[in-house]
Amino acid sequence: MAFKECEKCGxxxxxxxxxxxxxxxxxxxxxxxxxxxxxxxxxxxxxxWLWFFQLSDNQQLVKENLKKIVGQPLIIYDHQDVQVMEDHxxxxxxxxxxxxxxxxxxxxxxxxxxxxxxxxxxxxxLWKKGFSQFTDQEYEYIAELSSxxxxxxxxxxxxxxxxxxxxFDNTSLGPTSPPADFKNDIAIIDFKVYR
Numbered sequence: 340m341a342f343k344e345c346e347k348c349g350x351x352x353x354x355x356x357x358x359x360x361x362x363x364x365x366x367x368x369x370x371x372x373x374x375x376x377x378x379x380x381x382x383x384x385x386x387x388w389l390w391f392f393q394l395s396d397n398q399q400l401v402k403e404n405l406k407k408i409v410g411q412p413l414i415i416y417d418h419q420d421v422q423v424m425e426d427h428x429x430x431x432x433x434x435x436x437x438x439x440x441x442x443x444x445x446x447x448x449x450x451x452x453x454x455x456x457x458x459x460x461x462x463x464x465l466w467k468k469g470f471s472q473f474t475d476q477e478y479e480y481i482a483e484l485s486s487x488x489x490x491x492x493x494x495x496x497x498x499x500x501x502x503x504x505x506x507f508d509n510t511s512l513g514p515t516s517p518p519a520d521f522k523n524d525i526a527i528i529d530f531k532v533y534r
Protein backbone atom coordinates (compact mmCIF):
# COMPACT_ATOMS: atom_id res chain seq x y z
CA MET A 340 0.00 0.00 0.00
CA ALA A 341 1.39 3.37 -1.02
CA PHE A 342 0.71 6.79 0.44
CA LYS A 343 -0.04 9.95 -1.49
CA GLU A 344 -0.76 13.53 -0.48
CA CYS A 345 -4.35 14.80 -0.60
CA GLU A 346 -4.61 17.33 -3.43
CA LYS A 347 -6.66 19.68 -1.27
CA CYS A 348 -5.22 19.63 2.28
CA GLY A 349 -1.88 17.80 1.86
CA UNK A 350 -2.63 14.99 4.36
CA UNK A 351 -1.09 11.58 3.66
CA UNK A 352 -3.71 9.08 2.46
CA UNK A 353 -3.50 5.59 1.00
CA UNK A 354 -3.74 5.14 -2.73
CA UNK A 355 -6.81 2.92 -2.27
CA UNK A 356 -8.78 5.54 -0.33
CA UNK A 357 -11.51 7.25 -2.36
CA UNK A 358 -11.67 10.35 -0.16
CA UNK A 359 -9.46 12.16 2.34
CA UNK A 360 -10.43 11.37 5.97
CA UNK A 361 -9.31 14.88 7.08
CA UNK A 362 -11.05 17.17 4.50
CA UNK A 363 -13.35 14.81 2.60
CA UNK A 364 -11.86 15.65 -0.83
CA UNK A 365 -12.71 12.96 -3.37
CA UNK A 366 -9.46 11.79 -4.94
CA UNK A 367 -8.91 12.54 -8.61
CA UNK A 368 -12.58 13.12 -9.27
CA UNK A 369 -12.33 16.81 -10.14
CA UNK A 370 -9.48 16.23 -12.52
CA UNK A 371 -11.35 13.43 -14.31
CA UNK A 372 -14.48 15.58 -14.68
CA UNK A 373 -12.39 18.42 -16.12
CA UNK A 374 -10.69 16.05 -18.57
CA UNK A 375 -14.05 14.57 -19.55
CA UNK A 376 -15.57 18.02 -20.10
CA UNK A 377 -12.59 19.12 -22.21
CA UNK A 378 -12.77 15.96 -24.29
CA UNK A 379 -16.51 16.46 -24.86
CA UNK A 380 -15.99 20.10 -25.88
CA UNK A 381 -13.25 19.17 -28.37
CA UNK A 382 -15.41 16.38 -29.80
CA UNK A 383 -18.48 18.61 -30.17
CA UNK A 384 -16.35 21.39 -31.67
CA UNK A 385 -14.94 18.99 -34.26
CA UNK A 386 -18.44 17.83 -35.19
CA UNK A 387 -19.65 21.43 -35.53
CA TRP A 388 -16.62 22.33 -37.66
CA LEU A 389 -17.26 19.38 -39.97
CA TRP A 390 -20.95 20.16 -40.20
CA PHE A 391 -20.49 23.84 -41.05
CA PHE A 392 -17.41 23.85 -43.21
CA GLN A 393 -16.34 20.43 -44.46
CA LEU A 394 -19.70 18.97 -45.38
CA SER A 395 -20.84 22.09 -47.23
CA ASP A 396 -19.16 23.69 -50.21
CA ASN A 397 -21.98 26.22 -50.34
CA GLN A 398 -21.24 29.36 -48.32
CA GLN A 399 -24.91 30.39 -48.39
CA LEU A 400 -25.87 27.13 -46.72
CA VAL A 401 -23.29 27.75 -44.02
CA LYS A 402 -24.79 31.20 -43.34
CA GLU A 403 -28.31 29.77 -43.21
CA ASN A 404 -27.23 27.02 -40.80
CA LEU A 405 -25.60 29.65 -38.57
CA LYS A 406 -28.81 31.71 -38.72
CA LYS A 407 -30.86 28.72 -37.58
CA ILE A 408 -28.57 28.04 -34.64
CA VAL A 409 -27.89 31.62 -33.56
CA GLY A 410 -31.37 32.92 -34.47
CA GLN A 411 -30.05 36.04 -36.19
CA PRO A 412 -31.48 37.31 -39.49
CA LEU A 413 -29.47 36.75 -42.63
CA ILE A 414 -28.80 40.26 -44.01
CA ILE A 415 -29.03 40.53 -47.79
CA TYR A 416 -28.70 44.33 -47.99
CA ASP A 417 -27.98 46.91 -45.30
CA HIS A 418 -27.41 50.33 -46.87
CA GLN A 419 -27.47 53.81 -45.42
CA ASP A 420 -27.77 57.16 -47.21
CA VAL A 421 -28.83 55.73 -50.57
CA GLN A 422 -29.57 58.66 -52.89
CA VAL A 423 -32.41 58.36 -55.39
CA MET A 424 -32.38 61.33 -57.74
CA GLU A 425 -35.66 62.82 -58.97
CA ASP A 426 -36.96 61.03 -62.09
CA HIS A 427 -34.70 58.05 -61.34
CA UNK A 428 -34.93 54.76 -59.50
CA UNK A 429 -32.53 52.40 -57.70
CA UNK A 430 -32.79 48.65 -58.08
CA UNK A 431 -31.44 45.83 -55.92
CA UNK A 432 -31.54 42.18 -56.93
CA UNK A 433 -32.48 39.51 -54.37
CA UNK A 434 -31.67 35.88 -55.24
CA UNK A 435 -33.32 33.17 -53.17
CA UNK A 436 -32.39 29.51 -53.62
CA UNK A 437 -35.16 28.40 -51.27
CA UNK A 438 -38.50 29.86 -50.14
CA UNK A 439 -37.95 32.37 -47.34
CA UNK A 440 -39.65 34.86 -45.05
CA UNK A 441 -38.25 38.12 -46.44
CA UNK A 442 -38.31 41.46 -44.60
CA UNK A 443 -37.82 44.93 -46.08
CA UNK A 444 -37.14 47.75 -43.63
CA UNK A 445 -36.69 51.21 -45.09
CA UNK A 446 -36.87 54.81 -43.99
CA UNK A 447 -36.77 58.02 -46.02
CA UNK A 448 -34.30 60.21 -44.11
CA UNK A 449 -34.83 63.29 -46.25
CA UNK A 450 -36.40 64.35 -49.51
CA UNK A 451 -39.64 63.23 -51.11
CA UNK A 452 -41.47 60.00 -50.45
CA UNK A 453 -40.76 57.23 -52.95
CA UNK A 454 -42.54 54.14 -54.23
CA UNK A 455 -41.03 50.85 -53.14
CA UNK A 456 -41.84 47.99 -55.49
CA UNK A 457 -40.99 44.34 -54.95
CA UNK A 458 -41.08 42.44 -58.25
CA UNK A 459 -40.37 38.97 -59.49
CA UNK A 460 -38.09 38.87 -62.56
CA UNK A 461 -40.89 38.78 -65.13
CA UNK A 462 -42.78 41.74 -63.72
CA UNK A 463 -39.58 43.70 -63.14
CA UNK A 464 -38.89 43.32 -66.88
CA LEU A 465 -42.38 44.59 -67.71
CA TRP A 466 -42.04 47.53 -65.30
CA LYS A 467 -38.61 48.43 -66.70
CA LYS A 468 -39.94 48.26 -70.27
CA GLY A 469 -42.79 50.61 -69.35
CA PHE A 470 -40.34 52.90 -67.55
CA SER A 471 -37.97 53.16 -70.53
CA GLN A 472 -40.77 53.66 -73.07
CA PHE A 473 -42.95 55.88 -70.84
CA THR A 474 -45.93 53.61 -71.42
CA ASP A 475 -48.56 52.19 -69.13
CA GLN A 476 -47.09 48.70 -69.32
CA GLU A 477 -49.12 46.20 -67.26
CA TYR A 478 -47.13 44.68 -64.39
CA GLU A 479 -47.79 43.17 -61.00
CA TYR A 480 -45.80 43.84 -57.85
CA ILE A 481 -45.83 41.83 -54.65
CA ALA A 482 -48.05 44.05 -52.51
CA GLU A 483 -47.00 42.50 -49.18
CA LEU A 484 -43.44 43.82 -49.70
CA SER A 485 -44.26 47.03 -51.61
CA SER A 486 -45.31 50.42 -50.24
CA UNK A 487 -46.07 53.90 -51.45
CA UNK A 488 -45.64 57.40 -50.03
CA UNK A 489 -44.56 56.55 -46.48
CA UNK A 490 -41.59 57.64 -44.35
CA UNK A 491 -40.79 54.31 -42.70
CA UNK A 492 -42.00 50.76 -43.31
CA UNK A 493 -41.11 47.27 -42.15
CA UNK A 494 -42.82 44.58 -44.19
CA UNK A 495 -42.41 40.81 -44.16
CA UNK A 496 -43.76 38.15 -46.46
CA UNK A 497 -42.91 34.57 -47.47
CA UNK A 498 -41.74 34.28 -51.08
CA UNK A 499 -40.73 31.35 -53.24
CA UNK A 500 -37.24 30.65 -54.51
CA UNK A 501 -36.31 32.89 -57.43
CA UNK A 502 -34.86 36.23 -58.46
CA UNK A 503 -36.58 39.36 -57.22
CA UNK A 504 -35.99 43.09 -57.40
CA UNK A 505 -36.48 45.82 -54.81
CA UNK A 506 -37.07 49.16 -56.57
CA PHE A 507 -36.91 52.59 -54.92
CA ASP A 508 -38.75 54.79 -57.44
CA ASN A 509 -38.51 58.59 -57.31
CA THR A 510 -40.41 59.15 -60.57
CA SER A 511 -43.96 60.11 -61.42
CA LEU A 512 -44.66 56.73 -63.06
CA GLY A 513 -45.83 55.11 -59.82
CA PRO A 514 -48.54 56.18 -57.35
CA THR A 515 -46.18 58.66 -55.63
CA SER A 516 -44.64 61.57 -57.53
CA PRO A 517 -41.80 63.90 -56.54
CA PRO A 518 -42.79 67.56 -56.01
CA ALA A 519 -43.28 69.60 -59.18
CA ASP A 520 -41.02 72.41 -57.97
CA PHE A 521 -38.40 72.31 -60.76
CA LYS A 522 -35.73 71.19 -58.30
CA ASN A 523 -33.82 67.93 -58.23
CA ASP A 524 -35.62 66.46 -55.21
CA ILE A 525 -33.30 63.72 -53.97
CA ALA A 526 -34.64 61.05 -51.62
CA ILE A 527 -32.11 59.80 -49.05
CA ILE A 528 -32.99 56.30 -47.85
CA ASP A 529 -31.72 53.79 -45.30
CA PHE A 530 -32.82 50.23 -45.94
CA LYS A 531 -32.32 46.60 -45.02
CA VAL A 532 -33.45 43.44 -46.74
CA TYR A 533 -33.08 40.28 -44.69
CA ARG A 534 -34.49 36.82 -44.31
